[in-house]
Amino acid sequence: MNIDIVIGILNIVLISTTPLVFAGIGELVTEKSGVLNLGLEGLMLVGAVTGFITLVLTGNYFYSLFFSIISGVILSGIFAFLVLNLMTNQIATGLALTIFGIGLSAMLGKKFSGTPIEGLNPYYFIVISFLLVFMVSYFLSKTKSGLIVRAVGEDHNSAYALGYNVIKTRYMTIIFGGVMSSLAGFYISICYAPMWQEGMTAGRGWIALALVVFATWKPWRLLVGAYIFGGVAIMQMNLQAIGVKLPGQFFNMMPYLATIIVLVFISSNKLRLKLSAPASLNMPFEKNQ
């Protein structure tokens, strides 16, 4: 195997893993503040279709990116309003967001499906994804705001008693997560596979969710985990192509299997603290307690 092939493989791994990093790092921040957003898949699809439609209509990548991000802000804003102000169940609301996003993106994209576009170079976004992981890691461990986010996620009542604005903090983290998901969607429909087809994210939102647990809420581990998931997927393709017989179905379920194993570890309480799962995750916060 010569060096060109190795570089080629790395190239494909980088291109295919980046959407997982974007969506995963956004969800990580959201969950760190104690909110579980299961709407990633829907957010990604709407981000993908919004970016695609804008590009077809204007031919401008900047507008395309901008409106894609705006779609993430709006949808995750709605989610935040529902779970934070109306205190709806986070799991149900997140699932509803996914279902809504799948339907909405299919409806919006109907006319545009099958329009050929010129794809954007993915390499800028690959670099940005690494920078983002670095920034989020720094933010959560070294900055005051980052520590507030974590405090809110660990024990929102104490954080509230200390005078931190729990609701506002969570609004910010949810919207950050939403923007990252829509960015992942934009990347998929504009860079990765430049097209719009219904349901084209094909479950990557769920893998990103699994990834956050797999990474035990640590940004660098998330990056490593994403590249393990992505790398294994591409490696098995390479092995298949050179004629090695592999159980392909097994590789399809590997991300979920790995996550379940991590979950089993986490659910023993002693480890849980070490593994840094936010203690208030998925718990509703009421101000006047």
Added chain:
Amino acid sequence: MIRKILTIISFFTIISVSALHADQKKIGFIYIGPPGDHGWTYMHDQGRIYMENALGDTISTTFIENVPENADAVRAIRKLAASGHDLIFTTSFNYMDQTLEVAEEFPDVKFEHATGFKRMDNVSTYSARFYEGRTIIGHIAGKMTKTNTIGYIVSFPIPEVIRGINAFYLAAAKVNPDVKIKIIWNYSWYDPGKEADAANTLINQGADIIVQHTDSYAPCQAAEKAGVLAFGQASNQEAFCPNAHMTSIEDIWGPYYAAKAQAVVDGTWGSEDTWQGFKDGMVEMSPYNTKLLPLDLILEAKNMETAIENGTLHSFEGPIYNQAGELVVKEGEVADDGMLAGMMFYVQGIDGEVPQ
């Protein structure tokens, strides 16, 4: 998970589609993907639209898209059967047992299962001889490859797919004995990102022609980007990859759907097995790309189409050996439909094993 959710949504959408007239026959479709995939499901939907135009007010149609090939399919099919549909097309191989299960419960409803082989009094099967198209593209690929390496992206190890690989390889090896095919099983019909990854992986390993048996046009697009050649799948994909797309094998379902719907309207519908190819127009080749293919090769391809139509050429002409070196089709004979329908082995010359 996502598939489940999609199914739930589709249940809601079908209710709105069907507008009722008293003596109209209601015809339902179960789709594996979205009609906008510009591949497999797209062509079935084109067939549905053709049928609607042909029969006008005597029928109304409904479809449920994104139905997974598991127990959810039973619910989707039953939903159509229970809501008064007279004829239901289930358009993917792995709806086979689900279709039969519902057909037993609703003996008065007629079912048409695509690409399957199990029939009942109220269940017909139909399929297109896509492999005839694979013979043409195999011939072209054998002549056009410079690296003698062809990348082949496939979905699931079922006879239809394996038959395609064999037909392709036999035709390619006939004109170019050095040709090698590299196969990647994606275990999904539709995931544009993964299909692009597979195409890029194959190109990286030296393939200069990409063939697909999956449903999106991502592989053709990846080929275009990498500057190699490709064949489209199910529908004409030239618009998405004009400098890579040599031709596509198109599935033409419209006339068949219209005929079966007419039979239900007339009350003459009966259970049967239909398997048609070039001859009956169920399989067609997209216009050959004159920018990429030399004129004499295009003529050869067209002559092959004619030869297959009038029976002088068959995709599986003996002698054919399996990988173990056993003679499976004797010299001077052609593979019969029974062998083709259950084909689960690679012919000699293909590397690797058929996944179980």
